[in-house]
Amino acid sequence: MSLNQNKYPENNPFMFKQSNTNYNYHIINKGFYPSNSKIYYTSARSHSGTKYKIPDNYLVQTSWGRGKSQHIIEYEIEYDSDGPVFRIRFNENSQHYVIESKESSTAVANNYLQDISLTTTNETPHISNQDIEEEISQYICKADYRRVNDILLFIIPDIVARNVLNVNNPVINVHISGDGCNVGRKIKHVMITCTILDDISNIHKADLHYTIILYLGGENYEMLQKKIKLxxxxxxxxxxxxxxxxxxxxTYFCPWCLCTKKEIGNKDKMYKIEKNINQLKSEFFNDRISQTLNLPPLGHLKVPLLPMISLNHYVPDELHIMLRIWDRLWELVIQELKSENRFDNHVRAIINVEMQKISVDDKEKVLCDFNFEVIFDEEQAILINHLWRDFYTLYKLIKDRETDPTFFI
Structure with missing residues (x-):
């Protein structure tokens, strides 16, 4: 990402380059700052608390792309009696459009991108200059969100029409998930999404997972602060x-019960959910200071960020469970081969050939069908094959909607 050497205001228009895309800017009117009694500021930057003045009567033209993919917009900030209005004007199919928002510049930009269905899957941001990164961060909205109710109002007619909901038991099961990612090398984002758990046949389709929170930053506790079951x-x-x-x-590793890591492998103990979300109220954490008896269960260090969700509705993702099982079982196989001093290129080649027969990219299929007779003697292979198939059976039971949860107790 780079700016051309002749920067504004010495050179106007000027260009801003990110990856393979050139963004051309023409400052039409740099505007002015209203009096101190009327001026508004941007949201504070998370790491420094700095706020920036929002100008009035500001107008810039921005363009990027080529040919049919070219976009030309005018971005304007204009104050009214309630504060700044952020506005984007553009032409499409010989029609003139205006999009505006009183929320933020990012909000109006997101509305524009949604309206034109802009896709940027071929762009890979690569930000390596700290000064530029800091400069960009001034103008990026630190967080944005959408109400789940607003999303439901939009999608409920469709899921009703597809008979996803049971009209005799109108309960909507909303699934919430989230993860962090790096955009380029340094800019981190966290996205939290929701989807309808009842729409089981489409639950893995990305376009049916709706973003409810998006913010610039890393995965950590501080950053993440009708009848619906969540x-x-x-x-x-x-x-x-x-x-x-x-x-x-x-030591206390389980979010649901009070077992300790010393009890791992204890087959005589009946493990069950022993805690509930009501034991994790904020006042119980405050009581740690006053040393009263109202303390949260051991292992819980901070107040849950989503206390409205019952503790027994927090569920590890089945895909990550399967991947962890897969990785751990292969670790055991490799350890066994190493203990016999047989983990060499010859054995690796045999494993590779066998996996190619099955489909090396399908970990579930490998878990189900890999035949260890190709690398172990018959007695060992029978035991290992049996172990792998048993774990595959457990994984299938996790995925099966008809499985009785008490089976795992």
Missing amino acids: YFSSDWKFMAIMLGFNAPNA
Whole structure:
């Protein structure tokens, strides 16, 4: 990402380059700052608390792309009696359009991108200059969100028409998930989404997962602060953050029961959900200071970020469960081969050939069909094959909607 050497205001218009895209800017009117009694400021930057003045009567023309993919817009900020109005004007199919928002410049930009169905899947931001990164961060809205109710009002007619909901039991099961990602090398984002758990046949389609929270930053507790049943599902790390819970290698590692890591492998103990979300109220955490008896269960360090979700509705994502099982079983196989001093290129080649027969990219199929007789003697292979198939059976039971949850107790 770079700016051309002749920067504004010495050179107007000027160009801003990100990856393979050139953005051309022409400042038509730089505007002015209203009096101190009327001026508004941007949201504070998270790491410095700095706020920036929002000008009045500001107008800039921006263009990018070529040919049919070219976009030309005018971005304007104009104050009215209630504060600044952020406005984008553009032409499409010989029609003139105006989009505006009183929320923020990012909000009106998002509305514009949604209206023109702009896709940027071929662009890979690569931000490596700290000064530019800091400069960009001034203008990026730190967070935005949408109400789940607003999303439901939009999608309920469709799921009713497709008979997804049971009209005799009109309960909507909303699945909430989230994860963090790096855009380029340094800019981090976290996205939290929701989808309708009842629409089981389409639950893995990306376009049916609706973004409810998007913010610039990393995955950590501080950053993440009709009749609907809410569920939360993610990998273990993200779920533990949302619950304000211990690390998975801590003594008290289970979000649901009071077992300790010393009890792992104890087949004589009946494990069940022993905690509930009411034990994790904020006042119980405050009581740690006053040393009263109202303390949260051991292992819970902070107040859950989504206390409206019942603790037994926090569920590790089935995909991550399967991947963890898959990785752990392969670790055991490799350890066994190493203990026999047989983990060499010859064995690796045999494993590779066998996986190619099955489909190396389908981990579930490998879990189900890999035949260990190709690398172990018959007795060992029978035991290992049996172990892998048993875990595959458990994984299928997790996915089966008809499975009785008490089966796993």
